[in-house]
Amino acid sequence: MSMETEPRIEDKGWTPEPGRKRRLEIRWLLVLTGFLTNMCLGAIYSFSVFRKPLEDLWGISAAQSGLPFMVFLAVFAVTMAIAGGLIKKWGPRRTSLLGSILVSVGWMGAGFSPNIEALTILYGVIGGAGVGIAYGCPIAVTAAWFPRRSGFAIGLTVMGFGLSGLVTAPIMMELIKTVGVLQTFLYLGIAFLALLTILSLPLSFPPAEVSKTGAVSTATVSMETGSDMKRSQMVRTPSFYALWLTYMMGCMAGLMAIGIASPFGIEVAKLDATIAAFSISLFSVFNGVGRPAFGVVADKLGPKNSVLLSFGLVFASSIALYFFGEGNPFVYLVFFSILWLNLGGWLAMAPTITKIFFGLKHYSENYGLVFTAYGAGAIIGTFMSGMLRDMTGTYLSVLPATIALTVLGFMIALAGLKPVAKGRK
Numbered sequence: 001m002s003m004e005t006e007p008r009i010e011d012k013g014w015t016p017e018p019g020r021k022r023r024l025e026i027r028w029l030l031v032l033t034g035f036l037t038n039m040c041l042g043a044i045y046s047f048s049v050f051r052k053p054l055e056d057l058w059g060i061s062a063a064q065s066g067l068p069f070m071v072f073l074a075v076f077a078v079t080m081a082i083a084g085g086l087i088k089k090w091g092p093r094r095t096s097l098l099g100s101i102l103v104s105v106g107w108m109g110a111g112f113s114p115n116i117e118a119l120t121i122l123y124g125v126i127g128g129a130g131v132g133i134a135y136g137c138p139i140a141v142t143a144a145w146f147p148r149r150s151g152f153a154i155g156l157t158v159m160g161f162g163l164s165g166l167v168t169a170p171i172m173m174e175l176i177k178t179v180g181v182l183q184t185f186l187y188l189g190i191a192f193l194a195l196l197t198i199l200s201l202p203l204s205f206p207p208a209e210v211s212k213t214g215a216v217s218t219a220t221v222s223m224e225t226g227s228d229m230k231r232s233q234m235v236r237t238p239s240f241y242a243l244w245l246t247y248m249m250g251c252m253a254g255l256m257a258i259g260i261a262s263p264f265g266i267e268v269a270k271l272d273a274t275i276a277a278f279s280i281s282l283f284s285v286f287n288g289v290g291r292p293a294f295g296v297v298a299d300k301l302g303p304k305n306s307v308l309l310s311f312g313l314v315f316a317s318s319i320a321l322y323f324f325g326e327g328n329p330f331v332y333l334v335f336f337s338i339l340w341l342n343l344g345g346w347l348a349m350a351p352t353i354t355k356i357f358f359g360l361k362h363y364s365e366n367y368g369l370v371f372t373a374y375g376a377g378a379i380i381g382t383f384m385s386g387m388l389r390d391m392t393g394t395y396l397s398v399l400p401a402t403i404a405l406t407v408l409g410f411m412i413a414l415a416g417l418k419p420v421a422k423g424r425k
Contacts, residue, residue: 027145027153030202034138034157037096037199040192041103041131042164044072045284049172053181054116064116070382071124072131077375079132084231084368092137092203099134100196103127104189111186123185134196135161136371137203140364143355144205150355155295155348162344163288166281228361229420231369239357242416244373246307247350249409251377253314253402254343256385261336264395268325269332279333286337287344294345295352303353307413310342310349315406317342322399339402347374357420 051065086095106127113119138157146153168188175184234240261283265276298306317335325331354367388397 027142027206030138030141030145031153031156033199033202034142035160037134037138037196038158038160039164039167040195040199041135042161043168043172043188043192044069044076044127044131045161045165046169046172047072049169049176050181050184053176054119057181058116060116067116068110068120068124070379071120072128073378074375075125075128076132076135077372077378079129080136080371080375081368083133084136084365086133087137087140087364088362092141092205093200096134096137096200096203097197099130099132099137100193100200102130103134103196104130104193106130107189107192108186109189111182111184111189113182113185119185134200136364136368137200139351139367141203141205143351143363144360147360149299151295151298151348151352152292153295154351155292158347158351159288159291159344161288161347162291163284165284166288228359229366230362231365234358234362234366235369237357237420238416239418239420240370242412242418243303243350243353243357244370246311246409246413246417247346247370247373248377248380249405249412250307250310250314250346251343251374252381252384253318253405253409254339254346255378255381256398256402257336257339257343260385260389260395260398261340264325264336265329265332268327268395269329270327271329271332275329279336282333283336283340286341290341290344291348293341295348297345298349298352303349303356303419304413304417306345306349307353307417308410310345311406311410311413313338314342315403315410318399318402318406322396322403326396350374353417 047069051062054060054065055062083095083099086098090098106123106125106129109122109126110119113122139154142153142157143150172184172188175187179187229237262276262280265271265279271279294306294310297309301309317338320331320335325335350370350373351367354370355363358366384401385395385398388401389395391397
C-alpha cells in the first residue's frame with residue numbers, strides 16, 4: 001500500500017517539479033526570506049551607534065572606535081570571495097547556517113570584550129566572516145529562481161541590507177540606554193542566532209527546469225553569454241576587469257558620500273545636529289530603495305547603460321553639492337539622497353551584471369570575487385575622505401575626488417563593459 005507524500009525540499013532543489021503557481025509562490029517567498037536575512041546582516045551599517053559609548057567605556061579615540069567597522073567590511077568582502085564555492089558545494093541552506101552561526105558568535109562574543117582589540121577580532125573578524133559567508137546565499141538563490149529579468153528580485157533581496165539601519169539603529173540605541181553597550185552586542189547576537197537560523201532553512205535552488213523558463217528582458221537577452229564561465233575563465237576576460245573597476249569606483253564614490261553625510265550637513269550645509277541626524281534616516285531609505293530601482297534599470301537598459309546612468313547621477317550630484325551645497329539644506333538633502341540611492345543601486349547592478357555576463361552555473365563563486373570591489377571601495381573611500389578633510393579643513397574637498405572617479409568610471413564602462421562573446425570559453 002503506497003502513501004502519497006508532499007514533495008520533499010532538498011538543499012539543491014526538489015522533485016517532482018511543483019506547478020507554475022506553486023513556483024511563483026516559492027520564489028517570492030524566498031525573496032522575502034532574503035530581504036529579512038539582509039535586514040539582520042545589515043546591522044553593521046548601524047555600528048556608528050556603538051562608537052561614542054565604546055569611546056566613553058574604554059577611553060579610546062574616534063579612530064580606534066572605528067576599527068571594528070573597517071575590519072568587518074574588509075573581512076566581509078574577502079570572505080565573500082573565498083566562500084562562493086561553499087554555496088555550490090554545500091548548497092545555500094547549510095552555507096547560510098554556517099554564516100549565521102559565525103555572525104551570532106561574533107556579536108555575542110563582542111559582549112564579553114575587555115578592550116577594543118578583542119572586540120575588533122570577535123565582531124570585526126568573526127562577525128565579518130559570518131556575514132561574508134551568509135550574504136551571498138539569498139542572492140544566489142534569487143538569481144537561480146529568477147533566470148530572466150532578475151535585477152528587480154535581486155534588488156529586493158539586498159534592499160534589506162540598506163534599510164537595516166532604520167530598524168536596528170533605534171533598537172540598539174534603546175538597548176544601550178537600558179542594559180549598556182556590551183550587553184547590547186550580546187542580546188542582539190542571541191536574537192540573530194534565532195532569526196538567521198530560521199531564515200536559512202527555506203533556502204534552496206530550484207529544479208533545473210526553472211532556469212529555462214521566465215520572461216525575457218529585451219534589454220538583456222542579447223547579452224546573455226550562452227556560456228557559464230568558471231572563475232578562472234571569467235578573470236581572463238576584459239569584461240571582468242571593467243566590471244570590477246566600475247563597481248569599485250561606484251562604491252568608493254558612494255561610501256565616501258555616506259562617510260561624510262552627517263558632518264557635511266552640519267559643517268557645510270549648516271544644519272543643526274537634530275536635522276542632520278534625521279537626514280541619515282532619509283538617506284537610508286534611498287539607499288534601500290536604490291537596490292530594486294537600479295535592479296529594474298539594469299533589466300530594462302542593460303548593464304552598460306545602467307552603469308553610465310549611475311555615474312551620470314553621481315557626477316551631477318557632486319557638481320551641485322560642490323558649487324551650491326554650502327549653506328543650502330535643500331541642495332544637501334536632494335543630492336545626498338541621490339548619492340545614497342546610487343550606492344544602493346550598485347549592490348543590485350553588480351550581481352545582476354555578473355549573472356548576465358558570466359552565467360548562472362558558477363554564479364556564487366564569480367560574484368564572490370566581483371564583490372571584493374566593494375571591500376576595496378569601502379577601505380579606500382573611507383581613508384581618502386578622512387585624509388582630504390584633514391588636509392583641506394573642509395568636506396567640500398571630497399567632492400572633486402568623487403567627480404574624478406565618475407569620469408574615470410564612465411570612460412571604463414564605455415570602453416570595457418561589454419558582454420562576453422557567445423560561446424567563449
